[in-house]
Amino acid sequence: MTTARFTPVVTADDQATLARMASDIWHEYWPAIIGEAQTDYMVSHFQSLQAIQTDMADNGYEYWFIEDANGTALGYTGGHAEAETNRFFISKIYLAAHARGKHLCSQTIRFYDELCRERGLSAMYLTVNKHNELGVRAYQGNDFRVTECVVTDIGNGFVMDDYIMERPVSA
Structure with a gap:
């Protein structure tokens, strides 16, 4: 099993x-799940340098590289605390193809569990595409439960067809 470490995204070069x-x-x-056109649209609107910079500067988002012990980036994660709900919204957990199936998602959830405990948050939640079977199984295996099903119009004729999944922070 690869042991993950979480390195904060801080500088403009990091972004x-x-x-x-x-x-x-x-x-x-x-593309196999949502098609090439929606993938391109979502990358440009939600995963681009401008989107990342705006999330961090204006929306309280924090990002981390998910790395192996040698500092090789295997993926990334990010989200933000919600004071009004006392939860952490995990907006992103994405792994490179060669890093999937190595329990890195579980390690990322444990990272967030510790972060939430340190910050006095009671729960964490995320959205996952209903057709992302790998993601749904990974989150269910880490004690997330579906709390809602949502379809969100994201513009340009595209929607996100998601489960909202939540998990309490460990004691």
């Missing part, structure tokens, strides 16, 4: 590296 990684991972994984 640019993250945006390139996001594009690569998204274009490798998502």
Whole structure:
């Protein structure tokens, strides 16, 4: 099993590296599920350098590279705390193809569990595409439960057809 470490995205160079990684991972994984056109649209609107910079500067998002012990980036994750709900919204957990199936999602959830405990948050939640069977299984295996099904219009004729899944923070 690969042991993950989580390195904060801090600098402009980090943000640019993250945006390139996001594009690569998204274009490798998502076209089979949502099609090439929606993948391109979502990368440009939600995973681009501008989107990452706006999330961090204006929306309280934090991002981390998911790395192996040698500092090789295997993926990325990000989200933000919601004071009004006392939860952490995990917006992104994305892994490169060669890093999937190595329990890195579970390690990422444990990372968030610790982060939430340190910050006094009671739960974490995320959205996952209903057709992303790998993701749904990974989250269910980490004690997330479906709390809602939502279809969100994201523009340009595209929708996100998601489960909202939540998990309490470990004691």
